[in-house]
Amino acid sequence: MKTSNLKATPAGKKVAESFPVIEVSHLSKTYGKKSTAFKALDNINLKIFPGESVAIIGKSGSGKSTLMHLMALLDKPTSGTIKVLGINANKLKGKKLNRLRNKYFGFVFQQFFMNANDSVLENVLLPLKIGKISRFKRKKLALKALDIVDLENKAKNKATNLSGGQKQRVCIARAIVNNPKIIFADEPTGNLDSGTGKKIIDLLFGLNKKGTTLIIVTHDEDLAALCDRQIRIVDGEIVKESKQKAGYIRRTAIREGMKEDR
Amino acid sequence: MKTSDLITTANKNLLRNKVRTFLTILAIFVGSFTIILNSAINAGVNDFIDKQVSSIGGDGFIEVMPAAASEQVAAMMQSGEKVTEYNEKTGSMMSAVISDEDFEAMKKVDGVKNLEVFHVLTTEWMRLEGAEKKYNVSLEYFPASTMNVDLSAGRMTDDETETEYEIIINEDWLKPLGLGSAEDALNKTVEITAKQTLKCYTSSDCLAIVKAKIVGVQAPGVLTMDGDLHINRALDARLYELINEGIPEEQLATVFAVGDVDPAKIEDIRAAFKEIGSGYNFITVDDTVGMIRTFFDVILAVFNIFGIIALIAAAIGIINTLFMSVQERTREIGLMKALGMSRLKIFLSFSIEAISLGFWGSIFGIAASMIIGYSANTVLHAEGGFLSPFPTFNLVSFTPEVIIPIVIMIMLIAFIAGTAPALKAAKKDPIDALRYE
Known part of the structure; x- marks a missing residue:
C-alpha cells in the first residue's frame, strides 16, 4: 500500500515544534437544559502538535464530531478551554474568530458541500x-491547489459534472487553497468507494508529510490506523489513545520529556 | 468578502433560479412601471402647467381689485348666493374703484416691485397690413417682466420702448392671417383698430387704426385659450389714449391693477393691501391654476396608490423568494460561515440579492415606461391626435429628479423586504447547516 510507504518515512516530516497547534483542556459540551441535558463531551484533554496526523475515532453519536467542531471553532464549549496556535479561542469573537478559521483552517467534509452550479475554480x-x-x-492560488489534486484541467467544469472522487479532490483543493496550518477532515472517504478513497487518503497524507497538521474524524478503523495517533471516543470521553507508529512514538517521547522538564 | 464580490455573487445567485427570479422581478416591475410612468406624466403635466402659469404671469404676478368686488364675486361664485348684502363701507362691486391715493399707497408696500393700472381696451378688429379680412380681437397688457410666455417663435415684447408697438399672436391666428409657419409671422405688421368712445357717440367713423409689429408667436396652451393677445406697454398706452380721447382724466376710473411682487412676501402684502383705503384683494397665478394642479394631483395620486399596492405585493414576493433561497442554500451558508464568512457579510449578501431584485425591477420599469410614455406622446401629438393642439406639452418627462428617487425608494422597499430572510441566513448555525441527514 502506497500510504504505508509514506508513513514509513517519518524522517521526511518536519520535526515537531514544541508548542501544540491545538490544546484542549477540561473540555465539556452539554446540549439541552436541565432535565433534557445531554453531555456530548466530558472533560476532554488533548494536545495536537504541528505536523501530526490524528484520527478521532468513535461510533456515531459518540461525540467525535462535536469534538472536531469545537476544535475547529465552529462551536463554543460549555466549559473548558481550547487553545489554537497558542491563542485562547474562548476569548476570540466575531471578526478575529472568522479570520482565524479563514486563514489557518482547511475543511474536508464527507458530503463535499460544493456549490453545484459554480465552476470547479469558483x-x-x-x-x-x-x-x-x-x-x-485567488485565481492563481486556486489553479495551483487544483494542480496539486491533479484537476487543473477541470477548472472550468461545473462542479456538478464531476465524479465523487473528483468532487472530494476539489474539496481538498479548496481546503488547501489558503495554505492552512490544520486540515479538518470529517469522514473524507465516507462517500467514496475504496479505490477512490485511497487516492484521497494519499493526497491527505501527502499534505501531512509536507507539514500540515491533519485531523481526521472517522469511524473507519483502517483509515484511523494510518494516522500517527488515534483518539478513541466513547460516550463523550477519551477511552484510549494509541500511538502506533515507531516514528511517532519517538517524537512523542521527546515531547513527553520536555513536558516533564517544565 | 469584498463589496464588489458580494454584489457579483448576489447577482449570480439570482440567476441560479431564473424563473423564480424573473417572476419576482416581474412583480416589482409592475409596481415600478406604474409609479415611474405616473411620476413622468405628473412631471410632464406640471412642467406644462408651469409653462402655462408663467404665460399668464410668473410667481409674483398679481391682479388687484377692490375688496368689495372680489368679495362679492367670491360670494356669488363659491357659495352660489344670487343676492348679497350691501356693504356700507366698501360699496357695491360696480362702484368699487381703485383711488389714486390707494394706488400710490399700494405701490409703497414692502415687496411690491411694480404696480400698473390695467386698461380695458375696447378694440374692434385686427388684420394683416394690406389684407382684406378682419378678425375680432381682444388685447391685454401685463408687464413683460411678470410673464414668461411659452413661445414657439420670436421673442417677448419690449416694455422699455415708447415708439415701437409690439404684439404677440398665438398660433391660432397664423392661418386666418394667411401666415405659414410661426417663423413667417415674425416682423409682419398688423393693423388694430381702437374704438374711440367719445367720438362714437356722434359719428360712426370712430375707429382709429394702429399698426403693430408681430414679435413673437405663443404656443397653444390650455390656460391661454381665452384668446387675449399680449401687447407691449407702448401699444397699450397708445390704444388707451385713442380709446379715451377727449375724456377728462378724472373721469377715468381704475377698476383693476396688475403688478409684480416678491413671491416670498405675498401673504404680508395681502394683509397690507386689506388695510389700505376700503381694502383691496388680489389674485395670484397660484390661486388661478391651483385648481387645475389639484385635479391632476388627485388623479395621479390614485394611480400611485395602485403602484404602491403592486409594490407591496412585490415585496411579499421578495420575502418569499429569499426565504426559499435561504432554505435551499442552508448548506452553502453553513460552509461559508465555516470558512470564515461573518454574519454581517451573510446578511449583506442576501440583502444585496433583495436590493438587486428591486434594482432590476425598477430598471425594467423605467425602460418600459419610457418606451410606452414616449410612444404615447408621439401618437397623441400626431396629426389629429388628442394632444396635437399643444405641441409644447410633453406627456411624460423622465428627468433624473423624477427617476432616481423612485429607484431608491423601490430598492429601499426591497431591502426592507429582504431583512427577515437575510437575518435568518445570518443566524444559521454552521454546525446545524452542515450536519448531514
Missing part, C-alpha cells in the same frame, strides 16, 4: 474570496 477559490484576496491572486 468552488476552490471560495475561502480566498471570503478572505478578501484579490481576483487575480
